Amino acid sequence: MIEGSCHCGLICLEIETAPTTVTDCNCSICRCYGTLWAYYSPGSVRIRSKGEETHTYMCNDHMLAFHRCPNCGCVTHWAATDPALDRMGVNARLLPAEIVETATIRRFDGASTFSYRD
Numbered sequence: 001m002i003e004g005s006c007h008c009g010l011i012c013l014e015i016e017t018a019p020t021t022v023t024d025c026n027c028s029i030c031r032c033y034g035t036l037w038a039y040y041s042p043g044s045v046r047i048r049s050k051g052e053e054t055h056t057y058m059c060n061d062h063m064l065a066f067h068r069c070p071n072c073g074c075v076t077h078w079a080a081t082d083p084a085l086d087r088m089g090v091n092a093r094l095l096p097a098e099i100v101e102t103a104t105i106r107r108f109d110g111a112s113t114f115s116y117r118d
């Protein structure tokens, strides 16, 4: 079990296995957030709040919701609004530092793949 949390500790992430690859995407939203994404099936990730639930931001025709801590503002994960999509992204920046240090960083050219608009 790997645990991570936002900076203030309000939102906790639990995943079953450490990611071996994390994705550095250059699309407009990922550049703004500075996230590194580890992809999982939603069933293998637990996200708990010790208080208020996460706030969300949606773009890309509202297919993905980007969740952030309501207190410290750290982006914790994204979730697909379509429950049939068996995929979500956890911000690996919130996991223990040695996980990102040892994972392979995959550069993804999201800027050429997605055309985000609000």
Ligand SMILES: [Zn+2]
Residues within 6 Å of the ligand: 006, 007, 008, 009, 010, 011, 069, 070, 071, 072, 073, 074
């Ligand atoms: Zn926080």
